[in-house]
Amino acid sequence: MYAKQYEITLPADYDMGRIRDRVAARGHLLDDRAGLGLKAYAIRERGAGGSPVNQYAPFYLWNDPGAMARFLVGGGGFQGIVRDFGRPAVHHWTGVAAVAGPARAAAPRAASRRLTPLPADLPMDEQLGDLDVFRRRDGVHTAALAFDPFQWRLLRFVLWEDAVPEDEDATERYEVLHLSRPGMDDLPDLPGW
Numbered sequence: 001m002y003a004k005q006y007e008i009t010l011p012a013d014y015d016m017g018r019i020r021d022r023v024a025a026r027g028h029l030l031d032d033r034a035g036l037g038l039k040a041y042a043i044r045e046r047g048a049g050g051s052p053v054n055q056y057a058p059f060y061l062w063n064d065p066g067a068m069a070r071f072l073v074g075g076g077g078f079q080g081i082v083r084d085f086g087r088p089a090v091h092h093w094t095g096v097a098a099v100a101g102p103a104r105a106a107a108p109r110a111a112s113r114r115l116t117p118l119p120a121d122l123p124m125d126e127q128l129g130d131l132d133v134f135r136r137r138d139g140v141h142t143a144a145l146a147f148d149p150f151q152w153r154l155l156r157f158v159l160w161e162d163a164v165p166e167d168e169d170a171t172e173r174y175e176v177l178h179l180s181r182p183g184m185d186d187l188p189d190l191p192g193w
Contacts, residue, residue, distance in 0.1 A: 001037065001095025001188050002062045003146040003155060005113075006081070006088040010054040016045050019056050020177060027178035030077065035067020036060065037098070037187040038142070040159060042111050042174035049164075049173050056085075057174060059111065059157055061098060061144055063183045093146035093155045096124070098187035099131055101140025103161035108141040108179055110160040112170035118147055118154040127154065128190055134158060139165065142184070 010016075023041045030039050040059045044051040062068040070076040072090065081088065127145060134143035141159035148155070158164075164173045 001098065001144075001146070002065045002068055003060065003093040003095050003144060003157065004062070004068065004090055005057060005059045006090045007055055007057040008081070008085050008088050010056065012046055012054065014054045016043060016054055019043055023177040026080070027180065030180040030182070032182050033067070033071070033077075033180065035062060035064030035183065036071075036180065037063045037183045039180040040108065040111055040174075040176050041178040041180075042176055044172065044174055048175070051173070057172075059113070059174075061095065061184075061187055063186050091148075093148050093153075095188065096145045096147065097128060097131060097190045098142055098144040099135045099189060100142060101134055101137060103139055103141045106141060106161040108159035108176045109162055110164045111174040111176050112156075112158045112160065112164045112168050113172040113174070114156040114170050116154050116171075118152045120152075122154075131156065132190060141179075142187075144187070 027041050030036060038061050042057045042059055044053055044055040044057060046054045072078045131143055131145045134140045139161045141161055143158040146155045159176065164170060
């Protein structure tokens with residue numbers, strides 16, 4: 001599994017209705033994309049939920065890194081983002097696991113992201129145990145864990161049926177406009193380390 005996200009920060013007075021319309025018109029185009037586990041069409045709206053910015057920030061979990069590469073540089077869809085917004089930096093992480101929560105059958109409306117440093121002495125088993133808790137947590141659709149071995153940062157991304165709970169330890173909170181999920185059931189569960 002491979003995780004990626006790009007963040008397009010928009011002007012403070014940007015009409016986020018334009019992004020909502022974009023997703024309503026084009027979001028379905030990846031609903032059957034081969035190699036894609038899921039794509040959450042995520043936004044942050046200035047002033048909503050404490051967000052300091054307007055931002056379009058789609059999050060992806062790929063089952064096939066080759067399909068991800070085709071999407072980014074092989075004419076597989078990313079060219080529309082480049083044409084309309086310029087070429088954003090794409091953050092990427094090596095996936096560890098994705099677990100299904102009790103709200104897996106629902107359409108998620110929110111997401112949380114937590115990025116933290118990954119110290120050399122932090123046992124991954126502990127992180128996997130923390131991720132496993134989301135399997136039973138009310139309102140959770142899917143929770144994923146991944147890491148960036150270049151900057152040694154840990155990512156936890158959680159899709160929520162409704163709002164992100166106030167007590168959720170998140171560095172960013174998003175509204176989810178649409179979820180494409182063609183290979184969601186094939187995402188890797190907890191490894192048996």
